[in-house]
Amino acid sequence: MMQVLSIHCATTKETPFSGKLIVLTGPSGVGKGTLMRSLLQRHPELYYSVSATTRAPRPGEVDGTNYYFISRSKFEQLLAQGEFLESAEFAGNYYGTPREAVLSQVQSGKLVVLEIELEGARQVRASFPQALSIFILPPSFEELERRIRGRGQDSEEAIARRLQRAKQEIAAADEFDIQIVNDDFETALNAIETALYNRE
Ligand SMILES: Nc1ncnc2c1ncn2[C@@H]1O[C@H](COP(=O)(O)OP(=O)(O)OP(=O)(O)O)[C@@H](O)[C@H]1O
Ligand SMILES: Nc1nc2c(ncn2[C@@H]2O[C@H](COP(=O)(O)O)[C@@H](O)[C@H]2O)c(=O)[nH]1
Numbered sequence: 258m259m260q261v262l263s264i265h266c267a268t269t270k271e272t273p274f275s276g277k278l279i280v281l282t283g284p285s286g287v288g289k290g291t292l293m294r295s296l297l298q299r300h301p302e303l304y305y306s307v308s309a310t311t312r313a314p315r316p317g318e319v320d321g322t323n324y325y326f327i328s329r330s331k332f333e334q335l336l337a338q339g340e341f342l343e344s345a346e347f348a349g350n351y352y353g354t355p356r357e358a359v360l361s362q363v364q365s366g367k368l369v370v371l372e373i374e375l376e377g378a379r380q381v382r383a384s385f386p387q388a389l390s391i392f393i394l395p396p397s398f399e400e401l402e403r404r405i406r407g408r409g410q411d412s413e414e415a416i417a418r419r420l421q422r423a424k425q426e427i428a429a430a431d432e433f434d435i436q437i438v439n440d441d442f443e444t445a446l447n448a449i450e451t452a453l454y455n456r457e
Contacts, residue, residue, distance in 0.1 A: 277363065277367075277368045277369065277389075278359075278363055278369050278371070278381070278385055278387075278388040278389070279368065279369065279370045279371070279388065279389050279390075279391065279453065280370075280371050280373065280378050280381050280382070280388055280389070280390040280391065280433075281293060281370060281371065281372045281373075281391050281393065281449075282372075282373055282374060282375060282377075282378035282390065282391070282392055282393070282426075282433065283392050283393030283394060283395075283426065283430075283439075284395065284401060284419070284422070284423035284426040284427055285347075285348070285374070285405065285419040285422065285423060286395075286401050286402075286404045286405035286408065286419065286423070287393045287394065287395045287401060287404070287439055288393065288395075288404065288439040288442070288445070289372050289393050290372060291442070292393065292439065292442075292445060292446055292449060293305065293370065293372050295442075295446050296370070296446065296449060296450070299446075299450070300450075300453075302367075302368065303367075303368050303369075303370055304362045304367040304368065304369045304370070305370055305372070306354055306355070306358065306359050306362075306369060306370065306371050306372075307321065307322065307323070307324060307325060307355070307358075308324055308325070308352055308353060308354055308355070308372075308373070309324065309325040309326075309327050309332060309335065309341070309351075309352070309353045309354075309355060310324045310325070310326060310327070310332075310350055310351065310352045310353075311326075311327060311328065311329045311332050311350045311351045311352075312324070312326070312350040312352075313326070314326050315410045316410070325355075329351065332351045332353065333351075335353070336351075336353065339356070340353075340355060340356055340357070341353035341354055341355065341356055342354040342355070342356040342359050342360070342380075342381065342384070343371075343373065343377040343378075343380035343381050343384070344377065344380075345373075345374055345375075345376035345377045345380075347374050347376075347422070348415055348418040348419050348422060349415075349418065352373070352374065352377065353377075354371055354373065354377065354381075359371070368453070374422075374426070375425070375426045375429055378390060378433070379429075379432070382432075382433075389434055389435070389452065389453075390432075390433040390434045390435070391433060391434065391435045391436075391437060391449060391452055392429075392430040392432075392433040392435070392436045392437070393437055393438075393439050393445070394427065394430055394436055394437065394438045394439065395427075395438070395439065396438055396439070396440040398420075398423070398424075398427075400440075401420070401423055402416075402420055405419055405420065435448075435452050437449060437452075
């Protein structure tokens with residue numbers, strides 16, 4: 258039995274539809290992407306929204322799979338055309354959720370998951386109050402730093418920006434419906450599953 262309420266969009270901007278939207282947020286490096294990948298393996302019925310970003314691809318990242326990697330001018334053009342459901346600047350780059358893909362998937366009855374940072378998550382909550390929002394917390398700030406460094410994919414400057422931002426993000430955890438600490442990975446993954454599917 259799903260816990261997530263159907264969305265009957267009441268905002269003036271959006272077309273009315275029914276469906277289910279999940280927002281997974283939390284500081285950079287907390288493990289959202291890793292949790293998301295495991296969740297998708299266990300639940301291929303979920304629709305993962307691929308975001309657009311102006312960030313350069315990391316080694317191994319594939320355009321159209323991890324992100325749509327686009328230029329700043331293209332991003333600004335799409336933003337001006339209203340093509341993003343939400344968007345934010347994060348650590349010097351733009352990120353945005355493609356509107357049409359998400360709305361059509363929700364409309365067709367899919368459970369759609371967005372993995373996004375705080376400002377975008379707030380925008381989605383404002384537009385879709387019935388979305389289920391999950392905030393992933395690290396067991397400690399020191400462990401968060403270890404994970405970002407251990408990933409080995411960000412410059413010192415990018416790490417510093419992300420850690421600075423993480424403090425603001427963690428302070429906002431209570432704004433969201435559910436808080437899950439990603440200490441033991443399996444425990445955190447099971448907690449997300451429980452939130453989505455109300456399993457014992
Ligand atoms: N429970 C865990 N215990 C230890 N390490 C973990 C755990 N969960 C994730 N990690 C590791 O932490 C690092 C960061 O994880 P990940 O890239 O998924 O974070 P993220 O929140 O998606 O970051 P970003 O928002 O910047 O994309 C990875 O190396 C991942 O393997
Ligand atoms: N507001 C949005 N945030 C997004 C989106 N896609 C990803 N993100 C978040 O950005 C940071 C940095 O990601 P990284 O891949 O550069 O490490 C992280 O918190 C992501 O969750 C989006 O479409 N909108």
